[in-house]
Amino acid sequence: MGRAKIPRKSTNIDMTAMCDVAFLLLSFFILATKQKPPEAVAVNAPTSVSSKVAPEDAILITLTKEGKVFLMLGDDTRKTDILDKLNTNKNLGLSESELKKLGKLSFIGMPLGAIKSALTAGQDIPADKLPGIPITDSTNNELVDWMRSINDAYAGSDLKQLEEKIVIKGDNFAKYPAFKNIKYALKKNNIFKFRIATNSETVPVGSELYNTNRSAAESGQK
Amino acid sequence: MAEMDTSSGGGHKKGPGVKKAKKLSTRVDLTPMVDLGFLLITFFVFTTTMSKPTAMNMNEPKDDPENQLKVKNSGAMTILLGKNDQVYYYMGELTNATEQFKSTNFKDVRDIILDKKKNTPMDDLMYIIKADKESTFKNAIDILDEMSINTVPPGHYAEVDISDTEAELIKQTESANGIK
Numbered sequence: 253m254g255r256a257k258i259p260r261k262s263t264n265i266d267m268t269a270m271c272d273v274a275f276l277l278l279s280f281f282i283l284a285t286k287q288k289p290p291e292a293v294a295v296n297a298p299t300s301v302s303s304k305v306a307p308e309d310a311i312l313i314t315l316t317k318e319g320k321v322f323l324m325l326g327d328d329t330r331k332t333d334i335l336d337k338l339n340t341n342k343n344l345g346l347s348e349s350e351l352k353k354l355g356k357l358s359f360i361g362m363p364l365g366a367i368k369s370a371l372t373a374g375q376d377i378p379a380d381k382l383p384g385i386p387i388t389d390s391t392n393n394e395l396v397d398w399m400r401s402i403n404d405a406y407a408g409s410d411l412k413q414l415e416e417k418i419v420i421k422g423d424n425f426a427k428y429p430a431f432k433n434i435k436y437a438l439k440k441n442n443i444f445k446f447r448i449a450t451n452s453e454t455v456p457v458g459s460e461l462y463n464t465n466r467s468a469a470e471s472g473q474k
Numbered sequence: 475m476a477e478m479d480t481s482s483g484g485g486h487k488k489g490p491g492v493k494k495a496k497k498l499s500t501r502v503d504l505t506p507m508v509d510l511g512f513l514l515i516t517f518f519v520f521t522t523t524m525s526k527p528t529a530m531n532m533n534e535p536k537d538d539p540e541n542q543l544k545v546k547n548s549g550a551m552t553i554l555l556g557k558n559d560q561v562y563y564y565m566g567e568l569t570n571a572t573e574q575f576k577s578t579n580f581k582d583v584r585d586i587i588l589d590k591k592k593n594t595p596m597d598d599l600m601y602i603i604k605a606d607k608e609s610t611f612k613n614a615i616d617i618l619d620e621m622s623i624n625t626v627p628p629g630h631y632a633e634v635d636i637s638d639t640e641a642e643l644i645k646q647t648e649s650a651n652g653i654k
Contacts, residue, residue: 267504274511281518297527298615301623306529315611419529424612428555428605431614432635439534447529448615460588460625 293322295423299453301461306449307416311402313395314359315422319430320384322361323398326417330405331355338401344368361385364394387433395437403441414443421449530615535632549598551590553583553617554636555609556644560651561617565590568639575643577651580616587624601631606644 293316312324325331332355339346342364346354350371354360361382362370387393406414418438422431438446455462547566554562561583564574578586591599601621605614614633621631 271504271508274508278515285522298612300530300619302528302530304529306527422611426611428609429607431611444534450528450530452528459623461623
């Protein structure tokens, strides 16, 4: 009297294939992740339909929500030059070693007068505690001095290169007058072309730009 | 999983004194490794920012008081940016504030810009953007973006400082509309 014997199957599954897939995906994401450039402070940039990719190694002027301004000097090769020029332009009296120290900072966010004492104190102040570069009005706009030094360092054949490099990154909720003061500092140094860092946004369907883009794409296909 | 060697009951097949080598399974349990793999994947998926930051070009005009740009009254539209993402606008020169000064928002301003663009000869067209001190950076960028969405060619719009009368008008309209 035989009841059919149900064969017992092992519950072990071969995990090798799954493991392969997991690590394949893992390596893809590791390679696809681009290291974010260091940021002075987190800023939520506004969106725009512009499709131009932001330049690398930019001279980045960051404007925070509170209206503080931070400056990143970008390219390391120019950095010492810029700081040298600033030192002589404004008679800061910084020594060679102090300039080196200053060059090592990834961003600058303090008034010119406070730089020397901050360097001798030698401790890192977190970005949100820094006062930022003063830009309050035309009489006390230190960004003008900074931009002048940058202009001097890039003087000559590189001015075209400079205008590709200046990027303003502002927070959505920064007030307009702060932005105006930054623009003032740039204009004061005859920099009329610059870029604004934005996050990309799709072009609204049916808008003028959408239609022109589409007809351009169609004529390109023909 | 640990497996017991149960086959060694039979005993001395190879003769006495010959010890049978214990056979170990070469299979490794991969479950924890897969777990780890997927954990790292999720981590990288969340931290990857796929959208690249973009940049918008800006061209500022030179401040040249001698060489002021003349704008035709019929072709000018002034857009004012106020508090709380409010947009105000008027056409031509501001002579009769109560009739000309209108308020709108970022959603509707596109149609107004487009309308003006269609009804004005291209040579006369000029959008004058004035931002109040209460408006935000986002507003200023959004309105410039609106210009490129509506394919207003560069040179037909400009950012200009706001005048006191306009700032006052915005203030009045804001308090009338209850915008804090």
